[in-house]
Amino acid sequence: MARRTGRRPGNPDTREGILTAARRVFADRGFDQASVRAIAAAAEVDPALVHHYFGTKDKLFLAAMNAPIDPGELLPQAFAGGPDEIGERLVRLVLGVWDSPAGTAALALLRSALSNDWTARMLREFVTSQILRRVIGQLDVDPAQIPMRTALVASQLAGLLVMRYILRLEPLAGADPAVAAAMVGPTVQRYLTGDLAAVPLPAGDKPTDR
Structure with a gap:
């Protein structure tokens, strides 16, 4: 046969x-x-x-x-209550995950991303496509500014996670999650919905003289 x-x-x-x-x-x-x-x-x-x-x-x-969570199931918590405090709710949600049993796997993933290029690329795609794009997609912002807003929010959250859970910088490391979210949330909020008029547009979006 x-x-x-x-x-x-x-x-x-x-x-x-x-x-x-x-x-x-x-x-x-x-x-x-x-x-x-x-x-x-x-x-x-x-x-x-x-x-x-x-x-x-x-x-x-x-x-x-090997994601420890499905953001699609958790992000509605950040959307609840309107856009005005979504920054603080997002930070509170992120800290809640890291302080939960899923946080062990999340911490291992972040540690690996800091030293492994493949993991870094995958984690970048995860944060961008599964979390931040969904959040910013709920907001009324200039589409041309979405890449920069996404990068700024990611930088703030990544810095918070590294300092709190890896470097364990006090008093941030031991701060109550609600307190940490209240302090960091306004900065994330500005990156999400604040005035970023000074942010340069991508080259393809710049107006040209005719």
């Missing part, structure tokens, strides 16, 4: 093979440019198997990241 060729069928190793391919494709192309079809091709499986095991591209990305 002739041996069948083509994509291999589902087997006990298929799920891990898809995850391995997904990590490579997401790291190489970023979340936006990575497609389920490209990941399936890299894993040598049918795209239907990717959907079977993981559902959506977002869920596949979270699995590839």
Whole structure:
């Protein structure tokens, strides 16, 4: 009997093979440019198997990241109550995750990102596509400023997490989460909704003389 060729069928190793391919494709192309079809091709499986095991591209990305949380399930807490205090609510939500049992895995991921380029790329994609883009997407801001706002918020949150949980700089490290959120929240709020008129536009968006 002739041996069948083509994509291999589902087997006990298929799920891990898809995850391995997904990590490579997401790291190489970023979340936006990575497609389920490209990941399936890299894993040598049918795209239907990717959907079977993981559902959506977002869920596949979270699995590839070994993400300790699903931001889509938590972020509605930050949106509740309108945009005026979303900065403080976002900080409080982030600290709540890090102070929870999921914080151990989150801390390991952050430590790895500080010394490993692949993890850094994946964590950057995770923060950008799964958290900050969803938050800023709820706000009425100039689309041309979204990349800078996203980067500024990320810088503030990353600095807070490093100082509080890795370097453990006191008195920040031991501060009550609500107090820390109240202090840091206004800065995050300004980055999200404040006046950033001085922020330069990307080159392609600059007005030109006619």
